[in-house]
Amino acid sequence: MKFKNFCQLTTVAILIILVLGCKKQQKPRIKFPATDLSKENLIPKPLKIIATNNAFGLDKHTAIYTTKGAAGFEDIGDFLAKKIKSKINLEIPVNYEGVETIERVIYINKSNSLELETPEAYQLYINKDSIILNSNTAEGAFRGIQTLRQIIPEVSNDTLAEHKIWPIASGKIIDAPNFEYRASMLDVARHFFSVKDVKKYIDLLAYYKINILHLHLTDDQGWRIEIKSWPKLTEIGGSTEVGGESGGFYTQEDYKEIVAYAAERYITIIPEVDMPGHTNAASVSYPILNGNGKALKLYEGMRVGFSTFNTRKDTVYSFINDVVKEISAITPGPYFHIGGDESHVTKKKDYIYFVNRVEKIVQAHGKRMIGWEEIVNANVDSTSISQYWKHSKNAKKAVKKGMKVIMSPAEKAYLDMEYDTLSKHGLHWAAYIPVDTAYKWTPENFEGIPKENILGIEAPLWSETISTIEELEYLAFPRIIGYSELSWSTKENRDWENYKVRLGNQAPFLDRMDVKYYPSKLIDWKKSKHTNEIIEKD
Secondary structure, three states: OHHHHHHHHHHHHHHHHHHHHOOOOOOOOOOOOOOOHHHOOOOOOOOEEEEEEEEEEEOOOEEEEEOOOOOOHHHHHHHHHHHHHHHHOOOOOEOOOOHHHOOEEEEEEEOOOOOOOOOOOEEEEEOOOEEEEEEOOHHHHHHHHHHHHHHOOOOOEOOOOOOOEEEEEEEEEEEOOOOOEEEEEEEOOOOOOOHHHHHHHHHHHHHOOOOEEEEEOEEOOEEOEOOOOOOHHHHOOOOOOOOOOOOOOEOHHHHHHHHHHHHHOOOEEEEEOOOOOOOHHHHHHOHHHEOOOOOOOOOOOOOOOOOOEOOOOHHHHHHHHHHHHHHHHOOOOOEEEOOOOOOOOOOHHHHHHHHHHHHHHHHHOOOEEEEEHHHHHOOOOOOOEEEEOOOHHHHHHHHHOOOEEEEOOHHHHOOOEOOOOOOOOOEOOOOOOOHHHHHOOOHHHHHHOOHHHEEEEEEEEOOOOOOOHHHHHHHHOOHHHHHHHHHHOOHHHOOHHHHHHHHHOOHHHHHHOOOOOOOOOOOOOOOOOOOOOOOOOO
16 A cells, blocks of 8 residues: 555656646746745644745646546546636636646645545645645545635735746645534525525535535425425425515425535535424425414414424324435435424424334435434434534433434524624524634533544524525624634644634635625734635636
């Protein structure tokens, strides 16, 4: 294996020599001012950074090359070139054959290194004439180019040559995620968000190495995903939302578009159909499902806990089987979320019976079940996953059952909580969560839950008080950026005083992406000194 790795590195070296050796005329070396890679504003902070105090000169004589025949790698090269173009208006060719004009290369290399122990691990070597990104997988390479995007300066140095050059600090970055599961949840049931809005959120999450988007697709106020075998779910149940607006839903083609867009950014979509509670929209559409014994009507409020399916009726499980089957068929990811929270009017024995049966349905369709923490009170399989949001006793019960736990404690990780008493949007039933509180907690041993039982971290964004992408961004940003670091970076690499400086320097990117973030007074926001009218988009 060591010989194979050596051969791969030799191949990379030969390519660089061939490309750089083909220059018709050796130009004088550019003398870059001293740079320090360790002081770049990288979020999440990498595992290890070794600075060499020089620079790579990104300019019109640079090309991107990728390992030939490696699935996904050329697409990642194209993605990087597109993002460079959108950031600094510089065209970079990918796998360009006219090497006589190329002076510097970025090489995205499929490795088989034993040092890269996890699928998302990568190594980034930045030298004066070359940048080499090594990863064993396309997913790892994609995470690595997010790091590279963050260290490309926004402004060129026009004193170094007769043309524009963007100096990239030299050195070595060794990186891998602390948790395999790094997520945000978006509630599209209380208020509906368009495909375009969800795509924008996906782009922002990908930049900070988030790899899961959990979509809360159904609730009392709305059913947002087309089920072909039960069409009234969207015809009736999708017709409203909190506050009485017209609601909306995703056709299956819409949903597949979101899934594909996320997959291109190595983000897995997790669908959630909340049950047996939070089911008013479904039961209004098909009253045969209803189990609360009351007359039903469309619901536009914010109260929870009043609805339930009839957990002893076989028709309900035929319905659930159809729903899980149709959604699973267009969801390539391994997970299906069944909700399971706040089912206050479901009798305990009926709730347990229900979760036990639904778990088997989910597994029959090839998915691993996730549920909110209450599911641990049923006889769930150890392969199912509990999402901790309120009671640590439920998380500890999950640990005893040998289950993995997703960490989403409401008082620390809920994006819909207000920042403070002056917040324009959000609630505060769990807590006020200012930017420092969102960052300054330790998921690895929160409430005594062992790290080996923690699958990862998820920051849920419930949408009772928001209805536009701007309002979504206000609650999510900048806190989701902090959760990305809590998810990816090791405990030893996390420090509030250091983080808040790096966060302040995210302002140019957020402005360029037209993100309406909450400008917390705890942060010294470093606005761009020049006007860049380019908005990054595909």
